[in-house]
Amino acid sequence: MIRIRPLVKYCIIGGAVASTALSLKCNQYEWDSIGIVRFSRAVVTVFNIGVIYKRDLYGRGLNKQSKEYKDLKSVCHKRCANKLLDLCCTNRGVYIKVGQHIAALDYLLPSEYVQTMKVLHSEAPATDVEDIIQVLKEDLKQDPYAIFDSISAEPLGTASLAQVHKAVHKDGSMWAIKVQHPYVQGNSRIDMKTMEYLVKLMSWVFPEFKFQWLVDESKKNIPQELNFVLEGQNAEKIAKLFEKIGWLKIPKIRWDLTTPRVLTMEFVEGGQVNDLKYIQSNDIDACEVSDKLGKLYAEMIFIHGFVHSDPHPGNILVQKNQSGGCNIVLLDHGLYANLSDEFRINYANLWLSILDRDRKSMRLYSKKLGIEGDAYGLFACMVTGRTWDTILKGIDRHTISKNEKDFMRQNFTGILPQISSVLENVNRQMLLILKTNDLMRGIEHTLRTGARMGAFRVMSQCCVHSVYNQKYQKCKNSIDRIKITLAEFWALLKIKIYYTFLNLRHISGI
Template identity: 65%
Template sequence: METLVKIISWVFPDFHFQWLVDESKKNIPQELDFVQEGKNAEKISKAFRHYDWLKVPTIRWDLTTKRVLTMEYIEGGQVNDLKYIKENKINPYEVTEKLGTLYSEMIFLNGFVHSDPHPGNILVKKSDKGGVNVILLDHGLYATLTNELRVSYAKLWLSILNRDRKGMRMYSDKLGIQGDLYGLFACMVAGRSWDSILQGLEGRAKDLNGERRTMQTALPKFLPQISGILENVNRQMLLILKTNDLIRGIEHTLGTHTRNGAFRIMCYYCIRSIYSQKLYYCHTKIQRLKVSVAEKWLLLKLKVYYFFVYLGNWCNILVSLGKRPALM
């Protein structure tokens, strides 16, 4: 593989793929070590035990070796199996909200991120209480994020959501992307066009299908720049970008990709990530109290803001219904 990449780089000097070789060398041995996978499963199960809807199969250590992994069998349907979801009366919006909550907490707070969330590794099942359980499989590949990266990434996301170009440039730089490429990097992180970011992601949620086609058409023009970004970005970000794309793919399949709730969840965990770092550097009770109050006040404002967004959406729906011509 490394030889092939060197040949491609020689033929196409504008394209950089050494990062792919480096990541493969690092990740493949991890994914083939089943003892480590079992330990990862137990670690994530313990870290998120406060979510009773998250199910991680129990490892049978007496039947597990580095080459054989034995675990509990849990029934469920793949997260992208629309037929299964419909037949079992599972709410797809509940599925994506729980996935958003789980992965936001992993990335922004916990720092231990399941990095292979393709549909085959995430099952869903109707719970006895009527909600939905999320079953997380395949724990071979995890990203362990530093506190500095978590907070920089959180600040980058808040800058994107706030249309703060100065902040986007600053925190892209902290993640390894320098100069004017910060805009393209922000698009890669958000999975949205630059125009959408500047106009506000929430306000353009309904235009995603057309926007996706436009981005796919424009993609070939930016391949050398994208290749350069992937070569230079903080290595921990590579798995985050991969995880983002897989989660977005699941949302698109379920038809929930236009929801604004994703931004609400992300904002919540970004704020908590930033203020958890501030608390860490507090040396007195007064300092900790001030930071805690500031965090709670900001989270309260966030709730109020999204309450009015929700209220406004319903008002728009009612107005549009009122404008429809009478059927009789």
């Protein structure tokens, strides 16, 4: 239960520390960027959220098992989520990035928070085009209209750290210019420090909840995402890794018009991956979209260890190709997970043990990923997005039902301390993978393609390739190589037979 007076005292102390430690002004664009103003706004929001729960929920003395309490709790969650959304939209920048991360935590937070914050994936606040032009002038060292005939006044899309405008070059070619919001660089250090104070405040009020992992990951990832030169390099690296896949499109980078705050890339048309109306009107098979995305991300994770870690719908486009199928266009390459070989192999073995329903191996590989003891069961549920009962029955045999989703939503939020403990202890590389998994499941849910069998087949094949590739590297003679080749062939053949059988059962309705 929240104690209001200590909370007020802590907020005052935190504000005093912050006002001393943080600079008063971050950049030349707007007075709202004064660090103490942003910090105070965040503290007031957190305090008001605490008051809502203290006064309007816990203060009523209701039975926590009663319907009245549960309905009231949902109302309070929604009110508090809206306050948090208002804070993100007002402070913008890093706050929106964190809000987007919250929107991906289906397994961790109440649905009222997740659904409220999802609007930030597609409707982040935009910066006035005059300020965008100013950034272009500063970074390109000349008037942008000396380079481009036109720059669209309305952005093609707006994200937490930047927005994209369509531009026509003097030579007639079309480009998409990603321009960083002018206030982001200066505010990011202040915002991260504010987040750290607020997380300490939450840990003090709710000692059973551990959110330091969120601060640590944000402090590590935000500087990378603010460097658009690194984003361009990531785009070229992933294009090179998948150059043999004709249906994957990565916009080409124009390096002479790219700086740390400006990224000029090939303009590519298409519809958002979650736009069912676009997909249907263009005669695109939603299952094909899901299958290609599944193959793409399985190879990223288990084969290459270089994973695009922000696959929310605004960053993935689909388009009809000339052969009648569809292309996948991958945008926003600012955040990638670089997986070590050891992590990649352990994670592949964990998935194989889950698919095999091998509890002993699940425990073993969960331990190798940082999860000790019986928490391996909860960890497996977080990785798969399924209940433990379904995992034991076989997640590849049973499609997720509405009842299972409702059960997870109601029960996962009731064990938040255990989940936050898992996130605090798990291998740091796993955090971006969990976020990626959740976003991919969200896309499948929107496309209504979660019942297909091909996803697990492709994942199993990639896991097997990953495990046996490591064994090849340790070979010392040709006889061992032949043995491993035969073993891998047999493992892949069993997968093919098994999933062919499951598919036949699914078709026949058995």
